[in-house]
Amino acid sequence: MNTPRLNLDDIAHKAGVSRATVSRVINNKGYVSDDKRARVLQVIEQEGFAPNQAARTLVTKRTQNIGIVIPEQIDIIMDDGRYFSSLLQGITEVTYEHDYGVVLWLSHQSESDEQFYKRITRNRLTDGLLLMSATGADGLLEYLAQDAATPLVTLFEHGRFGGQTHFVTIDNVEAARNAVDHLLRLGRRRIAVITGRITHPDAQGRLQGYKLALAAAGIGFDPQLVVEGLYTYDSGYEGAQKLIGRGFDALFAGNDTSAVGAIRALNEHGLRVPEDVAVIGFDDIAGATSIRPQLTTVHQPVRQIGAQAARLLLEVIAERPTQPRHILLPTHLVVRQSCGAELASVLTPR
């Protein structure tokens, strides 16, 4: 039915050389004379030949694939469409360069972490895995992290197994320090925070950055101004409600979604943003520009995170390092309206 595909022997025959020589040319290793190489390359080009990946995998034990593991609880993807596509673009940008394929693993409602883990792992379709961060995927991470045979890089630092795996994340401390610093420079002095779940390294880092900024400005830390949230709209809304009455002129939210919730609560209590309360969020989700006031927020270099993670994974696959590698990427503050920079006399450009 289908024309059978050519194989190495066919190419070898057409080029008047042996199968082994063709293999050497394709893999660019071992000795092969210039004229034969040229001849082989020409035949390959002309026939549009590509070696059979399955046969290659069978002997080399390498699939030239990485897997992206997406636990069902893909919270952040839900918030922002561009997030996932940017990440994917970053990842494939690198896999493309290195001629790797990408396979996707989504967990399925009906399966346990263990089943999911086995499904991913058994068929050996991949040389390594990229685990998308998701709260609630701890069980899965545990399986994955303990399986030394499967190179693993996580996107963002993960709760329990945090430091033990390779990961790429953003510099949360610095990002938060910067954001809070911005508020301070705008003259705000009572800065409240709605954090993420505080067991999470991200949330911890952001809180620490907040403290550092205050300390640098000689302002005491007031635990009354810190509320733990969940990165959800509702937790932002409720967090702001708790804070009202404690007296604050600025709010640093753990993420944009909770910032939006908080702004809603503030407005309902007659507090204007940014006049009465300056607000800064985190993530720079797509919706950040469509709410009023437009949200000042910390922009994450999502595409680069993906690219770096892929790059790191390929390194791990090649080098099998024993020490965990961690990459921190810088963020930048996107100043819009909610921080009140436009109102203030002291402006921080850029």
Place this chain on the structure above:
Amino acid sequence: MNTPRLNLDDIAHKAGVSRATVSRVINNKGYVSDDKRARVLQVIEQEGFAPNQAARTLVTKRTQNIGIVIPEQIDIIMDDGRYFSSLLQGITEVTYEHDYGVVLWLSHQSESDEQFYKRITRNRLTDGLLLMSATGADGLLEYLAQDAATPLVTLFEHGRFGGQTHFVTIDNVEAARNAVDHLLRLGRRRIAVITGRITHPDAQGRLQGYKLALAAAGIGFDPQLVVEGLYTYDSGYEGAQKLIGRGFDALFAGNDTSAVGAIRALNEHGLRVPEDVAVIGFDDIAGATSIRPQLTTVHQPVRQIGAQAARLLLEVIAERPTQPRHILLPTHLVVRQSCGAELASVLTPR
């Protein structure tokens, strides 16, 4: 370094049978006595054995993978984060059941349609492809559609090669008919439309549904009330501007994004939504509930679209039908505020 994985012979040996018998058990074909089958299954279970996929692929020529092809111009994904993840969940729901893997192909800025096509096609990592709809991916589709060796299903009907490929889409005619009918039942009589690019089957179908609804209500079709848009915010904004002055009391937008743009324009001209103009969008994007008034819109069964597409692809892989198969999925109208149903006396429940 790594413990070598077990192979069929190992399992055969442990179970006291031959390799061929183990294969028969695993693939559930051919004769094998009950006791041997049981013995083999037990050993497989106990050893956590899974056959080497590469070796299987090598001989069967089947990869047990489908590919999802995502052209760079992933417009709709950008609009709505839930869209892509829902689609993916639908797809993987089916591949999971049928024990298929999913590999991802994103096009890369620097490569031509032809290069992308070859990259996807050469390595033969997949048994078939799912092409994500994207305006501007016509060139790619052309390559793919002409390659009879690669089973292809497109998500939504695609412009030029429209009917020639297998596809899954929604019933645009019916959806639009329904939406316009809703407006009519609310007493609106002058219903304007901002379409998508009219060369696109989706847009054509929606326009046709509009006409059918008008005809059924005995209302003449006024070409003055039809404006071609591009599914973008700006085109919605501009489309509404063009319409203003032509006299209309309702607007059916080609999608939510352009509906939002249109509402903006209407408001700027002092027209209230829904009091002066009732608006209905299409897609039910995540943001539809966060704008004011909340958008009445046509909800697409995204997850089902993904699932059906995957199912169809598996069928095509198995049966290689010569006639193109088309699946139309029903939509439903989500009544919120922008259509003014709350104001009207005549209400259509559901």
Place this chain on the structure above:
DNA sequence: TTATTTTCTGGGAGCGCTCCCAAAAATCAT
């Protein structure tokens, strides 16, 4: 020149599986 090293080449084995085929065992028909 011959001996030695370096470069180049092809044949063979084997990765782990499926599938074909022939033979053995069990079942049925006569």
Place this chain on the structure above:
DNA sequence: ATGATTTTTGGGAGCGCTCCCAGAAAATAA
């Protein structure tokens, strides 16, 4: 009982590749 069928089993070939190894050819040294 005997032969004809049906069920069950294992061995062998081969999918297309990489890699090892032995030998040929070319380059260099003596």
